[in-house]
Amino acid sequence: MSDSLPLPQGQWPTLEPGWVWLCGAGPGDPGLLTLHAVNALRQADVVIYDALVQEAILDWAPQAEHIYAGKRGGKPSAKQRDISLRLVDLARAGKRVLRLKGGDPFVFGRGGEEAQTLVQHNVPVRIIPGISAGIGGLAYAGIPVTHRDVNQSVTFVTGHDQSGQTPSSLDWQSIAKGSQVIVIYMGMKHVERIASELIKAGRPGDEPCAVVCAATTDKQLVLETTLATMPQDIANSQLEPPAILCVGRSVLMRQVLDWQAMTQGHAPRNLDPLGRGRPAESA
Numbered sequence: 700m701s702d703s704l705p706l707p708q709g710q711w712p713t714l715e716p717g718w719v720w721l722c723g724a725g726p727g728d729p730g731l732l733t734l735h736a737v738n739a740l741r742q743a744d745v746v747i748y749d750a751l752v753q754e755a756i757l758d759w760a761p762q763a764e765h766i767y768a769g770k771r772g773g774k775p776s777a778k779q780r781d782i783s784l785r786l787v788d789l790a791r792a793g794k795r796v797l798r799l800k801g802g803d804p805f806v807f808g809r810g811g812e813e814a815q816t817l818v819q820h821n822v823p824v825r826i827i828p829g830i831s832a833g834i835g836g837l838a839y840a841g842i843p844v845t846h847r848d849v850n851q852s853v854t855f856v857t858g859h860d861q862s863g864q865t866p867s868s869l870d871w872q873s874i875a876k877g878s879q880v881i882v883i884y885m886g887m888k889h890v891e892r893i894a895s896e897l898i899k900a901g902r903p904g905d906e907p908c909a910v911v912c913a914a915t916t917d918k919q920l921v922l923e924t925t926l927a928t929m930p931q932d933i934a935n936s937q938l939e940p941p942a943i944l945c946v947g948r949s950v951l952m953r954q955v956l957d958w959q960a961m962t963q964g965h966a967p968r969n970l971d972p973l974g975r976g977r978p979a980e981s982a
């Protein structure tokens with residue numbers, strides 16, 4: 700695989716010894732890697748990757764040592780500080796280091812912290828963005844993260860903070876009022892609290908919601924529900940993290956845009972889920 704995909708003509712950066720490239724791997728589907736990620740995979744001596752990175756992606760770096768830095772099998776996750784310092788050590792040892800993270804490294808991925816530690820230790824870095832689960836994962840469920848008839852803004856929220864609690868610093872009133880669509884990362888554990896805070900803050904209990912699990916992978920599952928019923932519906936289901944929760948009427952667009960159903964042979968459904976007329980009929 701690694702040689703079969705030619706990169707387009709152009710100046711591709713060289714991963715020099717002693718550098719660390721912090722790279723997003725996208726939400727799962729290897730096809731959502733960027734070409735910069737592929738370029739990096741081909742050059743790395745070492746790839747340090749997280750739990751959410753699909754291991755198939757490592758096939759693009761057969762020459763590299765693969766180091767797993769996530770949580771698996773009930774073992775505690777490697778400490779953030781330990782990972783950062785390991786990156787420093789590898790860079791100082793003259794390796795070409797690729798730090799591969801799920802989604803985008805700067806979206807709830809602690810990429811900023813890792814990069815800052817590297818810079819503090821005088822290790823040069825390059826950042827390669829990736830497709831974040833809260834955008835690309837929803838797209839794979841047929842949910843547009845913005846839609847002109849639904850929202851002019853979108854809020855990305857994390858469902859728990861470093862302590863594992865619902866972020867107490869979050870102002871749910873403002874979040875509820877701030878944008879029509881709310882996309883919640885790491886929200887499964889505290890979904891009950893999150894849903895009740897949003898309802899308390901004035902979001903309707905019957906507001907459409909979706910839970911998209913293992914988005915873009917072949918294990919992707921989507922639950923369509925409402926804000927009030929979401930916690931119980933999740934509890935009654937087999938759904939497990941990783942999952943993105945989406946609160947807002949854009950979820951209704953899935954009725955038309957569930958393109959994965961089309962790939963499985965379902966005919967396109969020409970519905971008007973928002974009741975605003977179909978685009979061709981409106982200005």
Ligand code: SAH
Nearest residue numbers: 802803806808831832884885913914941942
């Ligand atoms: N940097 C990542 C987010 C890391 S935080 C990004 O930009 O996507 C981890 C959380 O991301 C998970 O708890 C889940 O909420 C979300 N996530 C990551 N990959 C996912 C996937 N394939 N499907 C659903 N949610 C995912």
